[in-house]
Amino acid sequence: MEERGTCEDRTARLSDIVDEEMAKVQQDPILFFNDFFSIEPLEGEIRPNCSAKIKVTFKPQxxxxxxxxxxxxxxxxxxxxxxxxxxxxxxPWVELSYHTLNLGKIYVNTPHAYEVDLINKGPIDAPFTFVPPTAHVANCFEFEPRKGIIAPGERQTIQISFKATLLGMFDEEFQFSVAGSPMPAALRIK
Incomplete structure (x- = not known):
């Protein structure tokens, strides 16, 4: 049969455990850790009437x-x-070289080619993807490339091929989704 300690024995053991844990906490400098902010230095000494520079770095995802x-x-x-x-x-901060492409009067069943640039004006890479439109004239257009990555300060030329199969006017918006950006880059073609 296993002997059980008295209530006082268990209380004393628990008190010892708490004291050990408190000692560990007191010795831990509780240094700052964060996935998005970093601080340098984390420890140091500032003498009376002196100051110290602390560097905070922000790295958002x-x-x-x-x-x-x-x-x-x-x-x-x-x-x-x-x-x-x-x-x-x-x-990423991406802009189009222009926002509206006015094709004017064109002939049916005649191929036309246009270009527009996606320009990365930000300090980070800009992965982009062409968003397939649901417009009624969408099958008359081809965009190349349909996806890619634009380095900071660079531009990506998008080749636009158009061949009208119907008579009439249209006014449609085509979009490029940019990963990490809340708003797509939009090109209006009419």
């Missing part, structure tokens, strides 16, 4: 608003000082 709080422990101070961090992630 998506076009969202990010918030976090870092706390600074100061020896001799009862409460930690909070440093509120806020950053807004911006997706």
């Amino acid at each position: 998506e076009a969202l608003e990010y918030r976090s709080v870092a706390y600074c422990n100061i020896t001799g101070r009862e409460t930690r000082l909070p440093l509120k961090l806020r950053g807004e992630g911006k997706g």
Whole structure:
């Protein structure tokens, strides 16, 4: 038969465990860790009447608003000082060389070729994909390339082939989705 300790024995053992855990916490500097913000240096010493520079780096993953709080422990101070961090992630910044393409009067069953540039005006790569339209004249158009990645400061020329199969006027919007950007790049063709 297993002997069970008294209530006082169990309480003493639990108290020892709590004391050990508290000692670990007291020794842990509780350094700041975050996937989107980093701080350098994480530890240091500032002498009286002096200052120190602290570098905060923000690395967003998506076009969202990010918030976090870092706390600074100061020896001799009862409460930690909070440093509120806020950053807004911006997706790729892509623009078209022009937003409207007016074809004017064209002949039915005659091939036409046009070009428009997707321009990456931002500091990060811009993966793009042509969004297949549902317009009634969509099957008259071909866009090449239909997907790709545009490096910062670069442009991608999109070849547009058009062959009208019906008489009449149209006014349609064609879009390029840019990964990480909330708004697509849109080209209006009429």
